[in-house]
Amino acid sequence: MAELLPRLRLFLITAVAGAALTIACSGDDEEPVLEPAVIVATSTPGVRPTSPPDASPTPPAQAQSRTAFRFGSGVAPEDRAYMQAGIDLAVDYMARAAGIDPVKSTLYAYPHPELLRIALTDDIDNPLLIDAAVRRLAVIPAEAHLGGLILVSPSTAEWQARSSVSRIRVVAHEYFHLVQMQLLGHVAERIASTPVDRERPEGPSWLFEGSADWVSWQALESAELSSLDGYLASVTVPNDVDIAGLETFIEYYHAGEDRALLPLVAVDLLVRDDVRSLTRFYESVGRGLPWREAFSAAFGRPVPSFYAELREELAGR
Ligand SMILES: [Zn+2]
Numbered sequence: 368m369a370e371l372l373p374r375l376r377l378f379l380i381t382a383v384a385g386a387a388l389t390i391a392c393s394g395d396d397e398e399p400v401l402e403p404a405v406i407v408a409t410s411t412p413g414v415r416p417t418s419p420p421d422a423s424p425t426p427p428a429q430a431q432s433r434t435a436f437r438f439g440s441g442v443a444p445e446d447r448a449y450m451q452a453g454i455d456l457a458v459d460y461m462a463r464a465a466g467i468d469p470v471k472s473t474l475y476a477y478p479h480p481e482l483l484r485i486a487l488t489d490d491i492d493n494p495l496l497i498d499a500a501v502r503r504l505a506v507i508p509a510e511a512h513l514g515g516l517i518l519v520s521p522s523t524a525e526w527q528a529r530s531s532v533s534r535i536r537v538v539a540h541e542y543f544h545l546v547q548m549q550l551l552g553h554v555a556e557r558i559a560s561t562p563v564d565r566e567r568p569e570g571p572s573w574l575f576e577g578s579a580d581w582v583s584w585q586a587l588e589s590a591e592l593s594s595l596d597g598y599l600a601s602v603t604v605p606n607d608v609d610i611a612g613l614e615t616f617i618e619y620y621h622a623g624e625d626r627a628l629l630p631l632v633a634v635d636l637l638v639r640d641d642v643r644s645l646t647r648f649y650e651s652v653g654r655g656l657p658w659r660e661a662f663s664a665a666f667g668r669p670v671p672s673f674y675a676e677l678r679e680e681l682a683g684r
Contacts (some may be wrong), residue, residue, distance in 0.1 A: 429455075430462030433469040434517075434542075437486060439477030446521050449531055450476060452590075453538025453583075454517075460539075460586035461546055464642040470545045472515035474538070478522035480505060490516055509537050511544035513555055532592050539583035546582075547575065550649035563616040570648065570658035572619035573610060574637075577630025578645050581638065584631070599635060604628050604681055611674050633677050637666055 434454045438447055454474065461467040473490060477483035480501050487497045491512075500518060503510060508526035509519045519538065520526060526534065547569070548555040557568040569575055584595040608625040610633050612618050619626050638644055644665050651661035663669045668676070 429459045430469055432458040433471040434458070435473045437473060437475045437477075439475075439479060439482045439486065441478040442476050442521055445531070446476070446534065449534040450474060450519055450538050453535040453586075454542055456535065456586040456590055456592075457539035457542035457582065460582065460589055461543070461642075463589075464585070465646045466643075467546055467646060470515055470542070470549050472517060472542070472545055474517040474519060476519040476521055478520075483518070483520075487518075490514065509541050511541040511548070513548055513559075515545055515549075517541045517545065532587065535592065536583045536587055539586045540579045543579040543582040544575075546646070547579070547649050550646060550653050552653040554653050554655075561616075563620075565615065567615060567658070568652075570652055570661070571614040572616050573613035573626075573630040573633060574648075576619065576626070577634040578638070580627070580631045581634040582642065582645070585642065595631075595635065599632060602628060604632055604684065606681065609674075610677055632681070636677055636680055637673060 432454050436447070436451065454472075458469045462469065475483060475486055477486055483504065484497055484501050487500065488494075491497050491500070491514075500510070500512070504518055504520040504523070506523060506525070507520065508523050508529065509517065511517050517538065519541075526537075529537065548558075551558075551569055554568050561568055567575070581595070584593055584598070587593040588595060605625045605628065608622045608629060610629060613622055613626065613630065619630075622629075634645075644667075648658075648661050648665035651664060652658050656664070659670050662673075666673065
């Protein structure tokens, strides 16, 4: 495995730069399919079957995912491995860094919309919700649902345009949404029913999405598949949107490319190395604390102070 690492780092340099960050941004990174041997370097249990006989040493015991995979016909073997790696890395990272038990979940990956529609009837009762999900997944590559569901759409142009690392990352991103929803408890049930231009019950959209991105980067970094510091040092943060303008759902989704990068920079500054501050925040909101109070308690400074801190940081970049 040692000799894989230099290749992996080279791969990282080419694959991570420009990687799409969120479920709705366009993937413009083109990268050859990740070879199974490189996947082995993640040392995740879910991808171990591809390990060559001499791949060692034995990695330390890791948290075992509780995710069931339902793959429709036509999902490429490498895509199955990326999805499993995304789950395994995120599960393992959240267990090690924050003591979060694996979330019981099901990942559906169906290239054909009508087969996805039929499969989802096993987990979603409301046909209108299924219909809406199938329509969204004709365009977006992945989404997370209440009840521990991750839906991946490997036939979308955006999934196809993503590099192998980016495909792993988007699944890790969705897995963290499941963690958030589990910590939020009943508050998570109000996410979908809250009008898109209102104050979010789950906390600001920049934090909800930015923390999923941040965790996905950290999870892949633990397997040396990406380097967030390196990435952030290489990019220019757009300055036409302020973080205070990314709190509601509609603000976030109208922010174009800014919505991918600015929240990631913000969460990196907010959290530093303390991922438990994120889980404390969502736990507190789940217990009924208004998000601004939970923010002060979890992150050690009130929202306006953090916004000022971030503006100062961005001005100094
Ligand atoms: Zn997301």
